[in-house]
Amino acid sequence: LIDLFPEIKHAMDLPKMPKPITTIGQHLPQDVLPRHVLGLNQLFTYKIPEDEAREFYSFRWLTPPPKGMFFHYESRSIQWVPDDTQLGAYKLGYRIEMKVGESVSLEATVRDSLLTYQMVPELEGYDEYVWIYVNDPPMFLTAPIGTEFVSNTTFAYTPVVRDRNIDTRVKYYLELAPEGMVLGENGGLVWETDSADVSVYDVRLVATDGFDRDVQEFRLFARAGVKIISSAPTDWKVNQPYQYQVEIWRPELAQEMRVELLHGPVGMSMNNNYLITWTPELTQIDTQYFAVKVSHGVAQDTQNVAVFINHPPMISAEPPAMNVVNVGATWDFQLEVSDPNIADKITVTAIELPDGMRIDPFTWRLRW
Structure with missing residues (x-):
């Protein structure tokens, strides 16, 4: 028809319907406690309450619901699956009509001399406004490094926590920690250890936004220190046998250690009793260098020695x-x-x- 009469095209254009108002998440007011806290990508269902005296009759939105939320009449429930773009607080408004009884209405038709009886429901309605909150739970993104360390040093760790809600207020708690560990407002941990802190310690750090929480558990291994307490001879003569007994301090004599000769001149060696032996040759005069390292876990000590080999x-x-x-x-x-x-x-x-x-x-x- 428009092809035959193009002049009437403007009269047949349908009016443009305005786009529905988009409801987006907002900050949760400080004096408001949401009735429902929802998780991301999880089905939320709120069934309209009924009883024997009150039967559901109708439902109507008073405020535009967030995208994807709808009222399911068969189950008489509000349903919604929020996604990652719908974080925040929403104030839902709706009106519910409940059937509380029925009355009989009589209608008479004069022409046909008929009486018609009609059952008319008796309704009671109420408006309800409900706050709901779509929450992204806090999540630890980092883990502590350097959990094995030498006692009498400082352990420090500041976690990075992700919470994508715009009004998030993440708080931190220590549920398990060694004595003396300090927790900062940003979740940072500081522990000044002393020489007596030689053990394995469990730590449980909690991050919560008031609705959900994440827990990070880890262990700290505080090792006792080790130290080389002997001094090596630093002046020697060529062709004279050189000996150096390495002596090590450790808190417990039964503590296993690893002692190694890191480097040294040709011919120098160390036996299982940590005795270093060497006979400097004519080609090894002047200053020669060697290093000894002792370690127990992360505890270690290194001794660097310079020996002057003299030729008369x-x-x-x-x-x-x-x-x-x-x-x-x-x-x-x-x-x-x-x-x-x-x-x-x-x-x-x-x-x-x-x-x-x-x-x-x-x-x-x-x-x-």
């Missing part, structure tokens, strides 16, 4: 054992002395000289 100075040119000198003549001789150690300073000292013989302290030349 060598006289490469010396006067003969027997010298013939004419009376009145001059005798002199140039000593040649060297030291394999790079940084050593050589000092030549005369132990015994005949009267009148001198030695130059700089050139080491003998003259008489």
Whole structure:
């Protein structure tokens, strides 16, 4: 018809219907306690209460319900499955009519001389406004690291908790903790341990938004410290056997430890009794380095040692054992002395000289 009479098209256009008002979640007023707290993606059902004297008759919304909420007449219940975009508080308003009885209405028809009886329900209605709250429960997103540590140190942990409600107020509680552990307002834990705190401790931290809660449980392993208390010889001679007995302090003698030689010069070794042995060779003079590490769990101590290996100075040119000198003549001789150690300073000292013989302290030349 519009193809034949296009001029009437405007008269046949249907009026545009306004879009329904979108109801979105809002902040829950501080003085309001919701009647129902809903979880995400879970079916919510609220059945209209009935009894023998009052029978459900009709239902009508007074305020637009949130998207997806509807009244199911067969079950006489409000039903809804909220999703992730519908967090927050909603104020539902609806009117319910209840049938409390029936009355008989008589209608007469003059033309047909008929009497008609009609049952008319007697109704009682009431308006009801209900607050409901769609809650995203708090969830711990992090876990503590460094749960094994040496006693007499500080353990600290600040959790990250997710709660997607815009009006969330997450509070934290410690349901189980070692003595002395402090809980901050943001859920941060701080524990100043001392040397007596050597054990395994259980911790139970709770995050709650007032409706739901999440619990994080973990264990803390406070280990006793260990320490190397012996000192290694730091000056030694070449070709002389070197020995160093490593001695370790620990709170309990039966405590198992791991002792290892981290590095050292060629030929150095350590036995099961923690005795380090080594014979420095001619090619291992000057400063040599080695390190010893003792550990028990996370408790550890490392000792770094620098040993100076000395080589005695060598006289490469010396006067003969027997010298013939004419009376009145001059005798002199140039000593040649060297030291394999790079940084050593050589000092030549005369132990015994005949009267009148001198030695130059700089050139080491003998003259008489």
